[in-house]
Amino acid sequence: MQFSKLAVAATAAAIVLGSPAFAQNSVLLPVIIELSGGGATVGNNWKNGVELAAAEVNAAGGILGKKVEIPAVDTQTNPGVARAAIQRALDDKPVAILGPIYSGSVKASMQLTADAEVPQIMGGEAGDLTAQGSKYIFRTSFGQNISMPKLANYLRDGEKAKSVAVVFVNNDFGKGGRDAIIKELNSRNIKVAADLSTEAGQADFAADVIKLKSANADAIFIYLNEEESARFLREAKKQGLNKPMIGETTLLGQKVIDLAGDAANGVKGHVGLTVDAPIPAVQEFGRKFQAKYNYKPDHNGLKGYISVYMVKAAAEKAGKLDPKAIAAALHGMTITPDKVPGILMEASWDNTGEIDRISFLAEVKDGKQVITQTLPKLKN
Amino acid sequence: MSRSALRWSLGLVLLGLVLVFVPVNLTDYGLPYPGLKRYGTYIMTLWLVTAVAAMGVNLIVGYSGQETLAQAAFLGIGAYTTALLTKAGIPFGLAFAASGLLAFVVGILLGIPALRVQKHYLAFVTLAFAVMAWLVFRNEQWLTGGVMGLSGIKRPVVFGINTRPFLTFYWFVLAVTAILTFCMWWMLRSPWGRAFTALRENPVRAESLGIDVRLYKLLTFAIGSAYGGFAGALYAPLVEFIDPSPFALSQSFLYLLMVVVGGAGSFLGPFVGAAIAVLLPEWLRFTETYYLLIYAFLVMLLMAFCPGGIVALVLRLKAALLPKAGKVQP
């Protein structure tokens, strides 16, 4: 084999490598999201939510008169891939990045968006994401630093639990949540009867359920991803584990209910965001989503949908499509549904990108999530 | 003899020039070539890093006829070593050497028991090791950052030049890859390379000629794994963030696949294989999620009809189309 021919081949290869150009006359919002791997469920929800919102925004004339473009890239639920994808997306001078959801992927890539001064509207819930000092990171749902105190209050006041067993998934999402809830339980004098780590993608929960049976806690707090939650609930039912099962948003989500079947009935907990919320605009969104994609969205569908409207509202406030100005506009901003209907519920962002919004307590009854109480915003 | 040597060195210089200038924007110099942007250059650098790891696999699989299912784990060892050492303020050069050395030592420790017993047992032991290494990366949060990974890994300063800009870092990796490639080439053309061929083709005969088959197998496995460590040492500053997922067992399978697809036992095989694994998905974006499906299917076709991989396929096609080019080993 001759090197000169290789050289020609390499040149040809290099020319093809150039990235595709996007029309300059549009609002580029790359969706960097989990479409495969462990986060496929949440990622697809997010992506569809974004698509739905983008179609509405474009039908209504776009943002500041320009059409929205939302090229989606799969992160494979892999932080390294997510980072590379965001690097690639930043080459095309986007207005904002939408995604990812997994906190590990967010953490791996947030430095890039901060360096490029492009707002990153993401779905991560790890508590420390907004504590890294980035001026360009924005949440679409509560961080664990906000949801866990609400949940601990519910365990104390609602369930009247004196001891709680914690089951969490050993990834960025689960560990963050576990650390947050244990801190909150301790400060409320609730005993942690068991502290069980499980693996991401774990298939067999027999051993965990058997251990929980002998732990004999007043309630079990389950903080796992969708599929693992469902497997756990099925195993718990199979083994006859009769304790109150308490969760945060995910455990009460539609996907878990679909997968776990009867085993999900009776699960209770705190829900940051849900299409079952007793708010007409949110339920209307659920119907539109169901009509278009033929399944019931989970909270990530809502998060994706809202993210587009966040950009729209901030860009209109800033008056220009400049990423830096949009980020600045979002800080300290409150978006209300009467001005921007697509935001669905009034929401505010502080200077770190943390979100504040109302939230709910819910329960699964007969394969359906039922809202039992609405919790107010933290600050008014 | 000397004419062919001249052609070789000319080709080599040309290839070097192309590789050096591929990412550079030449429009300022009056040439109609826009170069590669940040991401394109990143992918080219990733290709080089992957090729270094694949060269190691090729030494183990192609040249000494063993099986390794742990190259991604060795990459991880190198990446974590470099990340932790450079974060502790140790210069990159030392961290790089330590990464290779650690992978080498672990390779020796794994190889000694595995090579005592039957064929394929090295494959089994490496498989077990790959999973265990990954578990350690995930679980030892105090050291590896666990699933959250390690971020803020700095790119090195070489001879006073900061390699932080993506183009400089590409050139740096290109230079390191060139050196590692030369070392591999030198070893394979030395008497060692001859011994590798012998022990792969006929270990019993090789042993009877005084070739210590077990020792050479151990050395190839450890050196091949060290290349994984070196690749990891380059990977960490390239991505500037590491977490356990690129070092999982399934990734080790992909390294094995890419080497066999490129051409196990052929010097250029790992480069071709790495190109197919890293560069091709970028051109075939339109295939989206079907890419791996198509890839797997093509691998199976290739194995059934041309187990020598793409390099052998190209040579075979060349021999068929240009019969005058002389006889070629299939």
Place this chain on the structure above:
Amino acid sequence: MAEILQLVIAGLATGAIYALAAIGFTLLWQTSQTINFAQGEFVMLPAFFALVAMNWFGWPFWLSCLVAILVSVLLLGMVFKVIVVDPMLKQGVLPLVISTIALGLLLREGAKDFYSAEAQPFPYIFPDRQVSVLGVQLSLSQIGVLLIALAVIAALQLFLSRTRTGRQMQATAQNPTVARILGVPVERMILYTFIINAALAAMASLLISPIYLAKFSNGEHLGLAAFVAAIVGGFNQVRGAIAGGLLVGVIDNLAAAYVSTGYRQSVPLILLVLFILFRPQGLLGRREERAV
């Protein structure tokens, strides 16, 4: 004590399923020197055949299970042998290994792209009720899984030792050359082992999927478990694979409960390495001559 008993029984139930996969793995290795790295995917896929029959064609569950087994025998048994293994045998062991790795990738991605990337609920064959045995609460479903798996294994053992075809298969497994000289139709026997492998994998799939949920990526874990079970069992005996499977299942559960969940996966692997170091012929395997 009750806890340990429950853990052991749960472990035996999953272990029996691993054993089903490991037996096929061992059979293929013995008769045709095929290390099937796609074995995990062979266990993942049949559940999807059943789901297609149920959800696309609307067939009842029992019929869908039957169809899944038949389709598996056809595709993962016969077609696999004729299209994938046979053309590769002349190319040697490594290309075949690579080819099965690629096949695993193909099946995994295929299930993902053509059915769904998300986990699918799969019905239990047994009702999920509890029974009390000697004061210990046990799951009916687990006992059912254990019984079915053991029944299948017993039937296979009877077939191998009591029938003419079974004995011919064993002869082929032990030494194809001698078997051929003795007039055993070796080619047909090899085909039978592929069919049995596919049928066992399908059984394993139908038993495990209610627990794991049907998902394209299930093969990764299952393949590793079958692999470890086969090697620990000795790689050259069906009985060894059974013992290996049960052992891996129990140890996995005990490790999860008493060692650490983070490292539970490593315990069977450490077992594997220890066996390779100190007892390379496996739990019940025969000793082989030293290589070189």
Place this chain on the structure above:
Amino acid sequence: MTSVLDVKNLSRAFGGLQAVRDVSFEVQEGEILGIIGPNGSGKSTLFNCILGQLVPDEGEVRVDGQVVTGLRPSELNRRGVSRTFQLLQVFPQLSVRENLILAGQEHRGSRLRRLFGPRDAGLTPDANRMIDFFRLGHLAEEKAGGLSYGQQKLLDAAMAFMAGPRLVLLDEPAGGVNLTMLASLKERLQAINAETRATFVVIEHNMEFVMSLCTRILVLAEGRLIAAGTPGEIRSNPDVIEAYLGH
């Protein structure tokens, strides 16, 4: 004077089958010893036990007075014991010269020197000498796989002598070689024996070849040594005739 090879009470069984039982013999420097026996009489097992390919159950093997029982074949080879195989064992994709350099390289310098030193380990002159000696001169650059069977057999033998061994064990060197090549092989073996004083042990089925090549012959039957002596004595030994014809 110590003998070059000294085998004492060697035994080896496979399962229930006693392949070699209590075999003892010595070989003196420069001798060409033949070992014959019917198929399955244990010749190959005996060879493999001496050469470290198999570990004997009992007994001892000494080379130049030193115990080498159980040493790995490569270690034994570096101590000056080399061999050929019953079936052809050259490296087909290496050239004739490369094959020879391979056969000699592990005997030269340290392993590290071989990594950093010249590509041929300084063995080209030796290899060329060996090529000339076995009259393969016109084939030096050819790939070994392209040679005729007889030529490969010569190369196989040449490889065994490349490192200047003390003791060479030849496993059926005449098998499958045509008559002219056979004469040439025998003549070269005798020449190298005369020139280097190397000691040979030969297993062979071709009686004519053995009788004319060897100075002394041992006969194995059912794993036991049943006779020893000069070719003439063996030819007339009734036990030997019984062993060959009795079954």
